[in-house]
Amino acid sequence: MVLEFRDSGIYCPSGDFYIDPWRPVGRALITHGHADHARPGHGRYLATEAAAPVMRHRLGGLAIETIAYGETRSIGGATVSFHPAGHVPGSAQIRVEHRGELWVVSGDYKTTPDSLSEPWEPVRCHAFITECTFGLPVFDWRPEAELAAGLNDWWRACAADGRHAVIGAYALGKAQRVMTMVDASIGPILTHGAVENTNEVLRAQGIPLPATTRVTPETDLKALTGALVVAPPSALAGPWLRRFGAVSTGIASGWMALRGVRRRRAADRGFVISDHADWKGLDAAIRETGATRVFATHGYTATFRQWLEEQGYEAAIVETEYEGESLDAPEPEELPA
DSSP: OOSEEETTEEEETTTTEEESOSSOOSEEEOSOSSTTTSOSOOSEEEEETTTHHHHHHHHOSOOEEEEOTTOEEEETTEEEEEEEOSSSTTOEEEEEEETTEEEEEOOSOOSSOOSSSOOOOOOOOSEEEEEETTOSTTOOOOOHHHHHHHHHHHHHHHHHTTOEEEEEOOTTTHHHHHHHHSOGGGSOEEEOHHHHHHHHHHHHTTOOOOOOEEOOTTOOGGGGTTOEEEEOGGGGGSGGGGGGOSEEEEEEOGGGGSHHHHHHHTOSEEEOOOSSOOHHHHHHHHHHHTOSEEEEEEESHHHHHHHHHHTTOEEEEOOOOOOSSOTTOOOGGGSOO
16 A cells, blocks of 8 residues: 555655654654644654745744645655645645555645635545545535625624624634635724734735734724624633624634534524535545545544445545544534434
8 A cells, every 4th residue: 555544644654754643753744734734743844835834833943844736756665746735825635656556645625716725636546535524415615705795794784783793713724714705895804813823924925815903902992893803713702702892703614504503602603614625525526536445534434435435436434633624513413314
């Protein structure tokens, strides 16, 4: 096999490296900067040029080599290349070739384009290692323009009522995607420190984002009534939110497609916005690879494997420590029959 599944992660024997390992290893190839894929403690790292700045910001001083999309590199007896995954800026699928056999590790990916991340590209291979975070037919994402219209309508209504519109979104990727989707002429955009820290890293590498204002204890929130406030979802449940007075809260997540999750989060609005592939995206991605073997790493793995086998694939489940979009994953009774 080109790749093996070990206790520390996905391992390439011919190249003596791991891909997105969850235990400290000597050499790690990283698909993107989210914490469940890019962890501290490895000896050497290899990531895309666009992913490395966020990794340095989040993990501190690291020995990171960078690679351009599509560039091939020989590591031991393996040839590797990184290809856009469409998940967050710099995210990649990693293609590994050994003796004519091709495997691709997708990391996390999204097949529909947005205005932030490099668009996903299919990579032909014999074996494809895929997530299936939203691997059920109920997950069916709406077009980007439709999502943006919903966000802007909500923000305008909040501004007209003299309230802040506060939306919870992951600090890397989702928050910036929301900011690129909204109409900044509606009002100012305020950010939680965790979001603004990531904004600064992305702006420094040339990624365009609208103007934002970091919320600090000195921020005059009364003068900014009607602003859009972008914060990590965890901030919506604590004292940080109370400083804003009258607010309407929203959550941006693929899990908002399920009523039970929306109810449990107790937000005023749920926006079904995900940086992962939906059911149709997973199906299309796998078909376009041409792979005959498919390994599911995280998500609805049992259901997805069964569906893959029904389609004629050789399918298996790989136990990993990846989380996907982990915001309040639904209880079994909340899933559609």
